[in-house]
Amino acid sequence: AQSVTQLGSHVSVSEGALVLLRCNYSSSVPPYLFWYVQYPNQGLQLLLKYTSAATLVKGINGFEAEFKKSETSFHLTKPSAHMSDAAEYFCAVSEPEYGNKLVFGAGTILRVKS
Amino acid sequence: GAGVSQSPSNKVTEKGKDVELRCDPISGHTALYWYRQSLGQGLEFLIYFQGNSAPDKSGLPSDRFSAERTGGSVSTLTIQRTQQEDSAVYLCASSPGGERGTQYFGPGTRLTVL
Numbered sequence: 001a002q003s004v005t006q007l008g009s010h011v012s013v014s015e016g017a018l019v020l021l022r023c024n025y026s027s028s029v030p031p032y033l034f035w036y037v038q039y040p041n042q043g044l045q046l047l048l049k050y051t052s053a054a055t056l057v058k059g060i061n062g063f064e065a066e067f068k069k070s071e072t073s074f075h076l077t078k079p080s081a082h083m084s085d086a087a088e089y090f091c092a093v094s095e096p097e098y099g100n101k102l103v104f105g106a107g108t109i110l111r112v113k114s
Numbered sequence: 115g116a117g118v119s120q121s122p123s124n125k126v127t128e129k130g131k132d133v134e135l136r137c138d139p140i141s142g143h144t145a146l147y148w149y150r151q152s153l154g155q156g157l158e159f160l161i162y163f164q165g166n167s168a169p170d171k172s173g174l175p176s177d178r179f180s181a182e183r184t185g186g187s188v189s190t191l192t193i194q195r196t197q198q199e200d201s202a203v204y205l206c207a208s209s210p211g212g213e214r215g216t217q218y219f220g221p222g223t224r225l226t227v228l
Contacts, residue, residue: 036219043118043205043219090157099170100215101147104157 002027002093006105014113019078021108023065023091026072033074034092034102035065044090050074061085086112116140118220120206126226127196135191135223139208145215146189148181151222152202160204163189164211196227 007022036044048059148160159173183189209215
């Protein structure tokens with residue numbers, strides 16, 4: 001069965017500092033992995049996805065994530081945080097044999113301090 | 115082009131009443147998903163439609179929940195005899211299908227059961 005663990009329900013960084021949001025997954029087959037962002041009172045917006053091509057995936061708004069099979073991780077990073085990055089971030093996994101339905105982590109709320 | 119739309123954006127109902135939530139997917143998307151987002155349970159898969167195939171109902175929490183998709187487009191999620199624990203944000207997503215289809219989410223319907 002698939003599962004996703006996001007370490008840290010809340011992360012706080014200073015503006016301009018590195019953002020690192022952690023995600024570990026469990027899957028019996030090579031998974032598809034996603035990061036979504038949710039701003040207050042809005043739906044989920046796709047940041048980036050991994051679908052077995054390049055292990056380093058670049059997304060929107062300067063975010064990127066690296067798939068590490070040996071560590072079963074898919075951590076999200078951004079070199080320099082901006083105030084507009086404050087939101088909740090969800091890591092998700094899907095498997096084609098399960099109809100690509102997404103299994104989400106619990107989410108990490110990112111706070112950016114000025 | 116237009117994204118996924120959901121209506122109503124907010125719904126307040128009394129315990130025991132039935133409610134219907136509507137989702138209009140992106141035109142041409144063959145796959146449609148419903149998820150529920152609640153404080154206690156996070157983001158949970160509810161049901162999945164793919165083309166003309168039988169829906170995957172494995173995530174529906176009880177037989178009070180049902181959904182249909184008419185003409186391969188619009189979907190309605192129905193909750194009968196609502197309970198307070200049904201209070202949540204109900205999110206719809208659509209996808210072009212295929213193994214690597216990304217899911218695009220609507221803004222959600224916030225359901226409050228009094």
